[in-house]
Amino acid sequence: MTQQEALEILKMGHNAFVTGAAGSGKTHVVNQYVNYLRDSGAYSAIGVTASTGIAATHMGGQTIHSWSGLGIRASLSERDIEDLEERQYLWRRFEKARVLIIDEISMIHHFRLDLVERIVRSFKRNNLPFGGLQVILVGDFFQLPPVSRQGDAPARFAYHSASWETLKPRMCYLEGQYRQNDLGFLEVLNAVRDNQVTDEILSRLKARFGKRPEGLVAPTKLYSHNVNVDSENEKELGKIAGNIFSYSMTHKGNENLALSLKKSCLAPEVLRLKIGARVMFVKNNFELGYANGTLGIIERCDSAGITVKTSRGEKIVVLPATWRIEDGGKVLAEITQYPLRLAWAITVHKSQGMSLDSAEVDLSQSFEKGMGYVALSRVRSLSGLTLLGLNDMALKVNPEVLEFDKRFREESARHVEELQKQTPQNVSTAQKAFLKKIVPAGGKVKKEKPSTIEETKKLVAEGKSLKEIASARKLKPETIIDHIEKLRGKDTDFDISHLKKEIPAERLKKMVAAFRKAATKDGGHPLSPVKTILGADFSYEEIRFARLFL
DSSP states (O other): OOOOHHHHHOOOOOOOOEEESTSSSSSHHHHHHHHHHHHOGGGGEEEEEEESSHHHHHHEEHHHHHSSOTTTSSSOOHHHHHTTOOOOOHHHHHOOEEEEEEEEESSSSSHHHHHHHHHHHHHHTSSGGGGGOOOEEEEESSSSSOOOTTTTTOOGGGGGSSHHHHHOOOEEOOOOOOOOOOOHHHHHHHHTTTOOOHHHHHHHHHHTTOOOOOOSSSSSEEEHHHHHHHHHHHHHHSSSSSSEEEEEEEEEEEEHHHHHHHHHHHSEEEEEEEETTTTEEEEETTTBBBBBBOOEEEEETEEETEEEEEEEEOOOEEOEEEEEEEEETTEEEEEEEEEEEESSEEEEEHHOOOOOOOOEETTTTTTSSHHHHHTTTTTTTGGGGGEEEEEETEEEEOHHHHHHHHHHHHHHHHHHHHHSSHHHHHHHHHHHHHHHHHOOOOOOSSHHHHHHHHHHHHHHTOOOOHHHHHHHOOOOHHHHHHHHHHHHOOOOOOGGGGGEEEEEEEEHHHHHHHHHHHOOOOOOOHHHHHHHOOOSSSSSHHHHHTTTOO
């Protein structure tokens, strides 16, 4: 199934399981769907969650345990349900909720999914699966399984739950590959995934024993245990001469939720750097030229900021990033920190979701089926891999998962056939009907994001300047620029010509020349290379504003 086919199925309101190999674009599809719903007016109707805090921060959501009120419970009594129903914030949340997304579903125990379903059904006051919500499960069961706490029932995957059976999710098995373009390496990864590791495949991997990866930056080491990671990073930072510069995370909003964000975020609460330190970006920002997992070396770090030279030789002036927990369009808590961490080493668990240009992988202490597949599939190419060790567990996958995966593929193929048999008009009608269902007449689901953009559109149409619009809206100029970019994306004829007068002609000329010089092969115009060309005299805000007039 293609990403677009999966998106069409989600838009029709079907419950779904979005799966596929590592790097197939699962999170990308779901983020597209979330943006579609928000732009359509269902901003408050979406519960964006994940099984772990790290996965939740990637999507701007919160853990399913927090969102549902389940917390760390392993069971629910009638008294527990009554206690939950005394919490007004949960009533407000479930009253608005129409869509529930759960990422990294492989790490949720089957019985905990049933507990979440029970809570939702209780608040929704009906016996429909998940109270009638559209539920979208996202993940790959070949990756890491649930972690059992002491006293938990034996861990079983979520597809064993009663709620999975009653939900009957449509299978959306993504077949594309957007992380690796090395066909030989893809054969290796697919062989591991399919439990078909032959001597020839093993020899390809063993050929990477001790081999230094190609590239400007030395690889990140992937370990199975935290103690190895912490020791490695501190040891390597200590080898570098010079002063340490520290950057403290800031936060605002609900204290407990902010604390949860801090624990989940891959950026440390106190970031300690030296010039020459090896770092990794821990957030996606394609406009500025980096992604979660981009490697680099610190070229400058002082009270004025940080500059990183990436493994591809690009210089990026790093800006602080923000991670938020939102609910119904309202920001409940947020933290701000430079989106970096020391990158001599990281655990396999924390690497999930990352794409690494180069990695040094030690699988000699692998203790979980799927761990080797997760670690190897982080790397973009075989030439970027250094292998330090393998044990008997490293390349194993769960045989039960193999069997279920075949069923998922078959069901997905059937759903593609069903979709292709429908006329575009029927698909569109079903999608409009679902939107009407989750955005009821009378505005029970608050239409927040589109309305704020429309307010900006109205002021632009009135001929107001950027400064006047920002002042009238009580928003930062960069937020207004963001609105205008979205408006131009929807309507390329939207007239903003009067705003061009706000940029001095000579400065605009320099910026346009820099954009042409830094343009990508596909015609893209990333900001960071342009900033590097223009230097400190030009701000990111000014460059981004100028990009509107290319």
